[in-house]
Amino acid sequence: GENVEQHPSTLSVQEGDSAVIKCTYSDSASNYFPWYKQELGKGPQLIIDIRSNVGEKKDQRIAVTLNKTAKHFSLHITETQPEDSAVYFCAAPKAAGNKLTFGGGTRVLVKP
């Protein structure tokens, strides 16, 4: 089955700096990679996703890059703001199906 590893587990950045979270996956057939943001007391919220036919996708201050050869993908947050403080999860599908395997999560703290 799919194995997803996520690093770092915690990340502290100064407001305005960039934050990068990296994930690796094991199943080369995986073709869809979402990122979720979970704020305290809430369910995970999809913030961006990428499919295997593209290498990069941007949405305002967030971007995701995908390297299929190396089987890793990364989340980039630029110009971080205090409201970016949350736990971020990457995920990849099991056996290229609809079920998701999640990374261990990254707790991001943006210091004002």
Add this chain to the structure above:
Amino acid sequence: SAVISQKPSRDICQRGTSLTIQCQVDSQVTMMFWYRQQPGQSLTLIATANQGSEATYESGFVIDKFPISRPNLTFSTLTVSNMSPEDSSIYLCSGLRGPQTFQETQYFGPGTRLLVL
């Protein structure tokens, strides 16, 4: 995005009792899933809720402990049976929008926070 609601939002239960969690999704959702998130941990898939038939459970989860129903397209329940303190977790319902043949976006409900004493 899909609209997904859950109730209760939280509960405190005594060991040995059972709790049923309800999930309501909008009509655009095709597949429904139930996840568990233990304190400070990531999400683990419990099962896929199948409409009108038995749920499909992941390794480590069994129907006797987590019976699931999905009587129609937009509603599902998860029961946590014979609870112990180790069942204290957030239970999350999610829905998949789009054709089942494609990997489409999974949306999550707000979760049910369960504390077992």
